[in-house]
Amino acid sequence: MSETPASPVVAVRITGVRKAYGRTPVLHGVDLTVEKGTITALLGPSGSGKTTLLRVIAGFERADVGTVELGHVVADNGKRTLAPEKRRIGYVPQDGALFPHLSVRANIGFALSRAARRDGRVDQLLELTGLTSLAERHPHQLSGGQQQRVALARALAHNPSVVLLDEPFSALDTALRASVRSDILAILRTTGTTAILVTHDQDEALSTADRIAVLRDGLIAQHGTAQELYDTPNDPTLAAFVGDANLLTATLTGDGTADAGPLGRLTLRESAGVAGSGTVLIRPEQLALAGERGPGDGVLEARVEACEYFGHDTMLTVRPQTTGDHLPELLRARLPEGVRLASGTTVRLTVRGPVTAWPAPAS
Numbered sequence: 001m002s003e004t005p006a007s008p009v010v011a012v013r014i015t016g017v018r019k020a021y022g023r024t025p026v027l028h029g030v031d032l033t034v035e036k037g038t039i040t041a042l043l044g045p046s047g048s049g050k051t052t053l054l055r056v057i058a059g060f061e062r063a064d065v066g067t068v069e070l071g072h073v074v075a076d077n078g079k080r081t082l083a084p085e086k087r088r089i090g091y092v093p094q095d096g097a098l099f100p101h102l103s104v105r106a107n108i109g110f111a112l113s114r115a116a117r118r119d120g121r122v123d124q125l126l127e128l129t130g131l132t133s134l135a136e137r138h139p140h141q142l143s144g145g146q147q148q149r150v151a152l153a154r155a156l157a158h159n160p161s162v163v164l165l166d167e168p169f170s171a172l173d174t175a176l177r178a179s180v181r182s183d184i185l186a187i188l189r190t191t192g193t194t195a196i197l198v199t200h201d202q203d204e205a206l207s208t209a210d211r212i213a214v215l216r217d218g219l220i221a222q223h224g225t226a227q228e229l230y231d232t233p234n235d236p237t238l239a240a241f242v243g244d245a246n247l248l249t250a251t252l253t254g255d256g257t258a259d260a261g262p263l264g265r266l267t268l269r270e271s272a273g274v275a276g277s278g279t280v281l282i283r284p285e286q287l288a289l290a291g292e293r294g295p296g297d298g299v300l301e302a303r304v305e306a307c308e309y310f311g312h313d314t315m316l317t318v319r320p321q322t323t324g325d326h327l328p329e330l331l332r333a334r335l336p337e338g339v340r341l342a343s344g345t346t347v348r349l350t351v352r353g354p355v356t357a358w359p360a361p362a363s
Ligand SMILES: Nc1ncnc2c1ncn2[C@@H]1O[C@H](COP(=O)(O)OP(=O)(O)OP(=O)(O)O)[C@@H](O)[C@H]1O
Pocket: 021, 026, 044, 045, 046, 047, 048, 049, 050, 051, 052, 053, 200
């Protein structure tokens, strides 16, 4: 007898949420489901409504239309809302928003009952977040990363069912950012906390979250794993938003391939069986040096315009030497470690692996 896998438990379900400030609509009907125990990155350009959505989930803003369910509880149905303090949500704002006049210990225990404080809940949280030795310091005596850990400890104090983090690393410099991010994520994973993390940093979203939801024009443009978003974005704009993208005009053959002119016939990851004009996505690491193979037969000659050396790999910007409808003026190719090429060098490139393509929209 085959067993049906248990369906995942839903921690947050947002259905058809609309929100306007005055006459300016921000959320246009957002649908999003977050499973318990997962970390979801909410990614989107500045002004796309990420903070607004987080505030609607937290109950600091009301939805105009739609529902917000937290577990089995309807927290907002566009008419009635559950007060923020009854939602079992922890909120970590951008700047941490610690009380400057209180110690780390007092900041963490601020909203706890006397009984909880007596039971050692604060000590537990100090230990969990590695702050025990800093418990008596004040916020101004802490680094930015330590302050963020205090903010997280405070958000976790009530055993929330969901923690919302609004760009919690944006105030930190690049070096500190990576280490604080991994500390905070480790804490969230250790405690099995469901989290929604707002970011406009694509790399951060791709490298940290179980799932990524991209908010664009007030709607979720795509929700999936990092690999789904990177390999099979829903449209060319998303492809360019999540990672580096070479977008080429191609002719879809309808048999699972696309004719990309000088780059030859490319195999598609998925094919809708549609023939006609379309756009193909080639990620920079899918362009490889063709070795001895000459132009034609899927090999493109191009001139190096720029060579960025990163140690672990090299990013080339090249100008195709063949002009035509198929190719953009410049392409980006990520080559393996050790490659360094002077501007003006001619390279021969070929495409590796299957690509994603979209038929041209019907006019
Ligand atoms: N209280 C408010 N009153 C009026 N308009 C607001 C209010 N809060 C946000 N907005 C507007 O709503 C839009 C979405 O803002 P929001 O802060 O949700 O975006 P965001 O995606 O979080 O942006 P960022 O990445 O820059 O923080 C913006 O145009 C913003 O100016």
